[in-house]
Amino acid sequence: MTTVLGQNQYGKAEVRLVRVVRDTPRHSIRDLNVSIALSGELEATHLTGSNAQVLPTDTAKNTVYAFARDRGVGEPEDFAIELAGHFVTSQPTIHRARVRVEEYLWDRIEVTGAAADAPAHSFVRSGTEVRTCEILFDGTAHQAVSGLKELTVLNSTGSEFHGFVEDRYTTLRPATDRILATRVDARWRHAWTGGDDRPDFAASYAAAQRHLLEAFATTHSLSLQQTLYAMGRSVIRNLPGVDEIRLSLPNKHHFLVDLEPFGLENPGEVFHAADRPYGLIEGTVLREGAAQLLPTD
Template sequence: MGIVLGPNRYGKAETRVVRVTRDGDTHHIKDLNVSVSLSGQMEDVHLTGDNAAILPTDSQKNTVYAFAKKHGIGEIEEFALLLARHFVDETPTISHARVEIEEYGWSRIPGKSGHSFVRSGTEVRTALVHSDGTGGTGTGGTGNGESVISGLKDLVVLNSTGSEFHGFVQDEYTTLQPTTDRVLATAVTAQWRHRGVDAEFAKSFAEARRCLLEAFAETHSLSLQQTLYAMGRTVLETQHGICEIRLAMPNKHHFLVDLQPFGLENDNEVFFAADRPYGLIEGSVLADDAPDAPAAWT
């Protein structure tokens, strides 16, 4: 039986960088978590321990900090592309770079101060970029393999009515009762794939987020699956630069509290919000002409 080295990559995970841009007395904050993974001519380091092909992960971390200073940080998709292309173009042994970024939002506190901020809830903006380079100084760059996936996670939403769940399979272990009026709550994780790498990412993100919220609010839900599809479909119908969206939506169950022992009726007013276990609904919605992207999500 022969033994061979399979697919592999390495990099620096979760480099935290905060960039403060000073515009006189008014400051602007970019707060990121950046993860880099590189792949290429890595056989020798695994098989013999020869590090000649390795760009140290510490150098990758330092590159993030240096680029934050030299180039600033605008849209996270653009910053991720800048980093990914650099690693491939400038390192001959690297043929592919994967850069994933999480952005934590801050809002300015109203008042005279231009440098006071409050964290913007739990929602996190995300970007995932793959690049084979632009054909620069490195030998590995092909310039023809790039993808950009934007998204968000921990977007917590709730409908206090307008949701039903009934007509489901029942077996000997089923205790859940059908309902025509329930609380529907979830924390949305969504990732959407752009058709190209030159989109107006700020505008696209704002519109995709708006569509997700609009569809969640306006869909009379018979299941969380139905709501998921409606949300994805709305994004694709309005954002033609997006060809696919994937969603993961945990069902944050809200159970009616039994108040009868206290002589009280509970007409869908008092609930217990359970954090686990939870139903997890996942799915993707694609345009019928969406190009294949076998590696874009990994």
């Protein structure tokens, strides 16, 4: 039986980096998790074990730290673009680089009162939300994907679910007023593919997050699918530099607790929050005429 080598890549995964900026007494930090995948002329290392064309993954790790010190970090997309460009242009055997970044957000602890003049160098983790990005570079064009994950939201009313298909195994009762809760995982693809008109990634991230949250809050939902589309549509309509957004919304079910055995009424006030199993709603919203490029898994 004859075999051939298919698509392959290698790199360093989950390089943890915390960059502290100490230019003034009011410090700032960027807390990143960086993963690098490289592909190109790498057949020999698979077929013969020769490493003559292999840049060690340890070198990739060191490059992350060196770039953070030498060039700073800035927005995670900008940092990833610099890293991807470096690997493709500095290594003749590397033709394509993918850099993924997760950023863990911190809020400054603001001190008031008598200690208000204390140095501003204390921080607290900002909820569970994680900012993400992925940069692909093949030496010619970039694909820039920004995103967020683990952004948990809840509407205590304004959600219904009824009129669904029922068969012999259906036990779910129709609901005209229910809690709707989900953990938003979203990725949006910028139309930019290179050149001097690089997006303002900080501004676009803030705007995308705002439009996702506003659409969730203002949509009277008849299904989580309807809410997903409304959230994606709001981002596409309001951010002309974004061509595609993919959303993954697990339905974090809240079930009304039966309190009748205790002689108590429960007028939609006490719920059991179940963590599994859960419905998982996923979908992509595109600008008309744009190609769907984000993977579906």
